[in-house]
Amino acid sequence: MRVFLLLLLLFPVLELFVFVKVSAAIGFFxxxxxxxGGSALGLLVMRVAGIATALRARESLQRGELPAEDMFQGLLLAVxxxxxxxxxxxxxxxxLICLMPFTRHFAARKLRQRAEAQAMRQRAFQDDPFAARPPEGGHRPNVIEGEYQRRDQ
Known part of the structure; x- marks a missing residue:
């Protein structure tokens, strides 16, 4: 958490430093x-990525597939x-690095591997034959099954 806070405080300072260096090299304007121009490109990417992701997800659903890959690609385009x-x-x-296709495919592959590993860990603990179970003669809740009728007088 402290690293994130440090990065959050340091990032604007780094951006300002790089802007000053670039403006000294090529001029302020x-x-x-x-x-x-970068901000305008970002706005365009966000609009196009949202529409393209929605269309690809719809096509995947029509084929009967889960659009997880398409959704992740869209998420990276939005980022x-x-x-x-x-x-x-x-x-x-x-x-711009996130826009490159090989970067998106690499990140999608890594995320899928992590998700599969997490699912395997959860499944391993879910089917544990040595899980703690209450003993046969142990404490059980008092439950009485039956039917009732309401009689108003």
């Missing part, structure tokens, strides 16, 4: 135009769009 939308060069580079 070209650097500002690059940031505005890329948000990163491009945030003003700054570091977030733009991270967003």
């Amino acid at each position: 070209p650097a500002l135009l690059l940031i505005i 890329a769009g948000v990163l491009l939308l945030i003003p700054g060069f570091i977030s733009d580079v991270l967003g």
